[in-house]
Amino acid sequence: MLDIARIRNNPGEVRNALKKRLIDIDFTELLDWDATRRSLITRLEEMKAKRNKGSGEIPLLKKNGVDVTSLVGEMKALGYDIQILEDELKAVEEKIQDFMGGLPNIPANDVMAGGKENNQVARVFGEKPEFSFQPKHHVDLVTSLGLIDYERGVKIGGSGFWVYTGDGALLEWALLNYFIEEHIRDGYCFMLPPHILNWQSGYTAGQFPKFEEDVFRIEGSEEGKMQFILPTAETALINYHRNEILNEEDLPKKYFAYSPCYRKEAGSYRAEERGMIRGHQFNKVEMFQYTTPEQSETALEELVGKAERLVQGLGLHHQVSKLAAQDVGAGMGKTYDIEIWIPSMNIYKEVSSCSNAYDYQARRGNIRYRRKDTKKNEYLHTLNASGLATSRVLPAIVEQFQQEDGSVTVPEVLRKWVGKDRLRSIR
């Protein structure tokens, strides 16, 4: 949610900033509603003040034996007029709410305008691995090594699902353990949230109402009580402090959560994304911070740094991209992606998205903090960063660390959990 006062005071500035996302929004109608709303409120409050005064006088007059019939009649008529204006006000406020709720966040000043093609590579780690043999695709590797069972995953869940088996499950779990261990060491609080969330949670995160089609709805949930399976733990973590006022001295609050992420990904399958690059369910550890406005820029750098170190610890070649405005999610103001090299696809794929939402989500969820100096309540800033999603890390590991004999070297940091330094074919 944007601040309507900002639009009221600088409609041109906001419109231009949103143009970086390649959308053009005319605020004329909105500002019209806004003016109507405020004049209605003023008139209503005058009438209500009158009613309050009249209602206070009635018992006094009665006590003194004065006939109040005409005054009561007057108040009754006033009450009727108030009702009419209140209905009008409600209608215009709904329109404003709908309009505002549909607006995306304003990209930060230093974010490039335009689409994906304008994403900028900020940093690169390592180099593309060179193979002295014909490298294999991760689907072939994980299948022959017995790490993933795609066929039975589809049989029991449907297209877009797979089963981690044996060493594959061990490797997957080792990644999660590795991430968790790092975050705990950095002082982040470990959270295991519910996987089913209510509509308001989706709204606060900025996913609803626009992206309701992208999540799995729970069948049978009634209108107004819609529930869905979380597409990312971010949705749970942003709502953890919904409708709360935090103390400034408690900020920044640093959380991380593990959850599977469930996404419809309707229509986004492509031949080159076979395997586990894009599924309906994948595991992810998500970092999240609630900060003061002053802290949020630093916090974003911290989160990106943490995510990068995780990938570096695995020894995987990757790059960090600063996304252009159109590629930044609707609720976010600035985003860095960490993209990992997938040799078979000859492409870098996102394993972490680190974003600053500024006060956008806080406004939607009414999350504030009390400033120590002014004692005033202000919207805080929220940030999220994957740390990390595993579904592309595992393919990168098997592809980047594959050997000529079809075996795969286990990254050093994972060995204590996997229990071996090399994964070999089961056949």
Added chain:
RNA sequence: GGAGAAGUAUCGAAGUGGUUAUAACGGCCCCGACUCGAAAUCGGGUUGCCCUGGAAGGGGCACGAGGGUUCGAAUCCCUCCUUCUCCGCCA
């Protein structure tokens, strides 16, 4: 799933149709007095949001949420939510 009870400020809690949401009373917290200092005691302060205004100020709304009745609702009625107790079922 069934029966019952309850939701008022930071917490406990009073208030069951009117001139007290300036939300009694108490706790916490903050400031001050007393004190060498502290405890105790005494005095004072302490909800949020919105509209208007340059400001000072003025006004409105909110008693779990949303409707209704009424000139007037924390108080009466309806729907929903949450919590607690008991029963049932159960990983």
